[in-house]
Amino acid sequence: MTETVVDQLLARAAAAEEAHRWIEAVALYEVALVRSPDHVPAMLGAAAAARANGDHARAVVFLTRADRTAPGRADIALALGEALAATSRLAEAAAAFERARAAKPLDAGLAARLGAARLAAGDAPGAVSAFEAALRLDPAEPRAVGGLGPALASAGRPLAAVEAFRRSGDPRPRVERAAALLALGDMAGGFADLDAIAARPVWATKLQAWDGFPLDRPLLVWAGGDPLDLAAFAAALPLARSLVVDLVLVVPKPFVRLASALAGVSRVVADNDDLGGLVETAGAAAPLVGLPHRLGLTAGSFAATSPLLAAEPMLADRWSARLDLGRGRPAVGLVWGGGLPLADLTPLAGIADLRFVALERLPSATLARSSSPSGWEVAGAPIRVEHPGPDFEAGIDARVDCAALISRLDAVIAVDGLPLRLGGLLGRPGVALLPMATSWIWRVEGGKTPSYPSLSLLRQTSGGSLSALLPEAVQRIRSMVHD
Structure with a gap:
């Protein structure tokens, strides 16, 4: 049945x-x-x-x-x-x-x-x-x-x-x-491939594509939603700016304030603003990732001779005062994740001559009250990692706090990500902890990159872990801050 x-x-x-x-x-x-x-x-x-x-x-x-x-x-x-x-x-x-x-x-x-x-x-x-x-x-x-x-x-x-x-x-x-x-x-x-696959916003279709030659009208350059590209291709902006009467950078709204401090940029606008007036007066448009191809750049063209980013002085003063920087032990910015879990920071235990400060905004539940100058540290870490506090990076403008803080730190130890690249754009000393597969800006091998000459590169070995690089990273940081 x-x-x-x-x-x-x-x-x-x-x-x-x-x-x-x-x-x-x-x-x-x-x-x-x-x-x-x-x-x-x-x-x-x-x-x-x-x-x-x-x-x-x-x-x-x-x-x-x-x-x-x-x-x-x-x-x-x-x-x-x-x-x-x-x-x-x-x-x-x-x-x-x-x-x-x-x-x-x-x-x-x-x-x-x-x-x-x-x-x-x-x-x-x-x-x-x-x-x-x-x-x-x-x-x-x-x-x-x-x-x-x-x-x-x-x-x-x-x-x-x-x-x-x-x-x-x-x-x-x-x-x-x-x-x-x-x-x-x-x-x-x-670079030709990157230029070809760059998504073209509707407003850009109304303008001719910039060919890399001098332009007597403003050039509109748009950046995509990945802030890592903004950091990676920032070196092309001053080169493009030298060929045009005006360079206007169009970025997602949260990054307008940060991008305004980049070298080579005349003006920054949000990609959700009404761009009608700008489009009418502009002479051409190009994607940020397409600038190297249109300029015919090589790897050597990305050798930064001076910092490409400037931190806001008032913000830098604020975070410096909050963390009582510039006195006593050198303060080192720290970024984990991406193959380096918080629990794997154990090799940094017992280091008494350096302070470690987290550079990421973290949920309040992962922060604990402490006797550090800011009054906060990262909960559950195997070492003491100070934190600027729950209001760090809490505004609508992304990463301006991070850039300001990095500008006053003595050095940075970080996995690849925006804080590490901000350190490079600011010209701050630091050590990059790189996995075996890395972005083109870090090259396949070698201990330096022309994109961020202030950074020293440590690379994960086959079968090794990123945490195994930490003792050498500390030795390099000591040589940087004590020289």
Whole structure:
């Protein structure tokens, strides 16, 4: 009797799906599962209907249940991986694809899906391994052909990445190929790719594209939403400014105040402002990331001979007074994350001749009251890390507090990110803790970069950790602040 009722429910659910009544279909499948809790087809049907309705999180629940009920089925693990990926649970998606591939090891498509999931989850070496396995099974597998280049670039293997992009036969510019070319020193090719893929705002379509030649009318330069690009390409602004009568930089509103302190900029406006008047008087437009290509710049062109950013004196005075800087032990700005968890700062324990100050805005729950000059420190840290306080970086203008504070610190130790690059733009001494795969501005090897000559570079070794670089970073900082 139960089987007959369940079959009827499944038939009604299938009819509801055919009519695109997804919610009704899911409800009917759930009723069937109440009567037959281990009915895998009902679980899969409910998951498919939920996904068709855009409810991927609910689909994950049904598919997880199916995976436990019928372990080892590649189709279930594959569907679960896709649903998990759709809900941004990327590491779990990769694990599901691994189970699917274990069930069907000769399926090139599954290996490629695993590679894509690993790459999305941040496991670039694992993605390379999966893509290469897929290509051994099927040299023409499209996901693997297209995915291997980006995975190799993310894994810090630019030469192999460029070769993989060449073999793919896809000539379209890609940000990953640009990064690989730049890392190898092919500045012309890399900068051309970045220029080609830069998104063009609507207002810019009304202006001619700047060709890098002198211009007797204002040049409008727009920056995208990634502030790291603003820091990386700041060196091109003074060079462009020398060729035009006026250079107006258009940036996201939170970065207007910070960008106004960059060298080479005549005026900064927010990208959500009414730009009609500016567009009418401007002579041309260009993306910030496209300036190096249009100017024909090389790596040497980014050698900063003087600081490219100026901190606001009043803000610098404020944070200097708050932290009682300039007296007693040297104060070192500290930035972790990106492969260096807070718990991994243990190698800095026992250092008595330096103060460490956090450069990131942190939630109040992660701060603790202390006897430090500011009255705050980072809770749960294995060492004492002072913090400027809950109002640090609390305004609408992003990173102006950070720049002001860095300008008064003795040095910086940081993973790659905006605070580190602000230190470089300000010309402050510091040590960069770099992973094996890095941005083009840090080069592939070497202890210095012309982009930020005041910074000393330490690179993660194969099998090593960023925390292992901390003792050497401290020694370099001591030589900087005591010279």
